[in-house]
Amino acid sequence: MSESAPSPAQPYDLLIVGGGVNGAGIARDAVGRGASVLLVEQDDLASYTSSASTKLIHGGLRYLEYYEFRLVREALTERERLLAMAPHIMWPMRFVLPHSKLVRPAWMLRAGLFLYDHLASNMTLPKSRSVDFRTHSSGRPLKPDYTKGFVYSDGWVQDSRLVVLNAIDAAERGAEIRTRTRLIKAGRVNGLWEAVLEDRTTGKTSTIKARALVNAAGPWVARLLSETLRIPNSKSVRLVKGSHIIVPRVFEGPQAYIFQNPDKRIVFAIPYEQNYTLIGTTDIPWKEAPGTVGIAPDEVTYLCESVNRYFQTQVRESDVVWSYAGLRPLYDDASANASAVTRDYVLDLDTTDGAPLLSIFGGKITTYRKLAEHALEKLAPVLPAVAGASWTASEVLPGGDIGAGGFDGALARLRRAAPWLSEQLAWRLMRNYGSRAYEIIGEANSIQDMGELLGGDLTTREVDYLIAKEWARAPEDVLWRRSKLGLHLKETEKKAVAEYVKKKVA
Structure with missing residues (x-):
């Protein structure tokens, strides 16, 4: 427990249930305003939706087709802010959109891109332009x-690291973050929330009190309520499964591609982890219980066929080296088509019986920071502890804080400070x-000083x-969520990592 956290007899100002991007973002913002915060997550941070995105920081070009102008404007503004907030895990990317006569007319694409370029003010990224593929690289x-x-x-983001960085900042400002901790039950007692929590590692339970509760449980938001x-x-939420495949690199260059399909859906093909291409996503209605x-x-067939319409190098199902899927908890707006369901968010505040309960329905990773601001604005009239000025x-x-010259400048300085690091490791x-790489290196003067190579x-x-x-706390936390080293290591090396983690956390 952090020094500023309440004793068990004192109530927290805010109990947040859910360690995805929305929960972590709200925790960071609230504690920065002076509130005492406890966040609980039933598994690891970003275990579900927030690590299963297409990893884009984007306005959502296709949302214009559904007249989601407010959402796109907000997302474009946030895109600029996020790229400046974490330039080590986020960076701009150019997207190539081939025109297919079978889907949308060229004038519609041109009009949409014009809106996309100008819907929000002060955009710093290069504007869209037409290209002739017969001469353009x-x-x-x-x-x-x-x-x-x-x-x-x-823009592009390492999504699960974005969640972790928000949680780190929240913890360093005084919030308490408990992973692998489940909310068993909670009720309003004498104007406060009284909640029973279970440590899923030890099986022990504890009871805490909080002045307000935020339900940021993502796919579980409706289930937690009921x-x-x-x-x-x-x-209610509408669960939509989105799946992605990773294949050996299909094309050269730093650009990504966005392809239109005959069903009017779009699929991205994006450079991934230097040697691979990420292809996604699908939109499959999910009627079963949330979970893995x-x-x-x-x-897999659909994604391969989608890119094979466009690429000369054909992607086979046997090329897939890894895949991942997640459930997007979209606010249920009664749309018949899963692709048309709004990506906007709805904040529901319940103060019926005293202690406030705020439930988060929907949302997208690009707008998580603004969602957190809106959530605290909604809570402020009934929870003075979060009524401070927005700051994030x-x-x-x-x-x-990587310094002058952006990522390249920061990388050059790191290589000068630690010339013994390999180019790839640096x-x-x-x-x-980012700048916290120096904390990992510490006083090391050689790769041997960094310990055993796993x-x-x-x-x-x-x-x-x-x-x-x-x-x-687990091998997958290291290999797949804090990094994507699971793609690069041999099975024997992954086993060595698993054994080391198990020994360290025992």
Whole structure:
């Protein structure tokens, strides 16, 4: 428990249930306003939706087709802010949009991109433009049928690291973060929330009190209301499964591609982890209980066919080296088509019986920071502890203070400070940790000083840092959420990581 956290007899100002991007963002904002905060997450941070995105910081070009102008404007504004807040884990990217005569007319794409460029003010990324694929370098991977298209700007993010960085900042400002901790039950007692929590590692339970409760449980938001809190609510979520595949690199260059399908859906093909291409996503209505989900064979086929319409290099189902899937908890606006369901968010405040309860329905990773601001604005009249001024728009996330020259400048300085680091390891440390790479290196003067090499360039010192500072408790926390080293390590090396983590957290 942090020094500023209440004793068990004292109530927290805010109990947040859910360690995805929305919960972590709200925790960071609230504690920065002076509130005492406890966040509980039933598994690891970003275990579900927030680590299963397409990893884009974007306005959502296709949302214009559904007249989501407010959402797109807000997302474009947030795109600029986020790129400045964490330039180590986020960066701009150019997207190539080939024109297909079978889907949308060129004038519609041109009009949409014009809106996209101008819907929000003070945009710093390069504007969209038309390109001739017969002469433009981005046309080389494409089939010769596609001769014209467009190029526009958006951003990329290491999504699960974004969640972790928000949680780190919240904890360093005084919030308490408990992972692998489940809310068993909670009720209003004498104007406060009284909640029973279970430590899923030890099985022990504890009871805490809080002045307000935030339900940021993502796919579980409706279930937490109905089954755990036993509170009726007219709003509901619509679960939509989105799946992605990773294949060996299909094309050269830093650009990404956005492809239109005959069903009017779009699929992205994005450079990933240097040697791979990420392809996604699907939109499959999910009627079963929330939880861990995987990609279905027909989704793999769909994604392969989607990019094979456009790329000369054909992607086979046997090329898939990894896949991941997640449930997007979208606010149920009664749309018939899963792709048309709003990506906007709805905040529902319940003060019926005293202690406030705020439930988060929907949302997208790009607007998480603004969602947190709106959530606290909604709570402020009934929870004075969060009524302070908003502050997160201009404050960098941990490691984001990388200095002059952006990422390249920061990487060059790291290589000068620690010339014994391999080029790849220096790049990876700066990409994942930014200025906090120096905390991992510490007083080391050689790679041997970083401890045992567990596999690739992963050292025990880095794993120790993840365990001590980033709540890593299991092999998958290290290999897939704090990094994507699971893609790069051999099975024997992954086993060595698993054994080391198990020994350290025992």
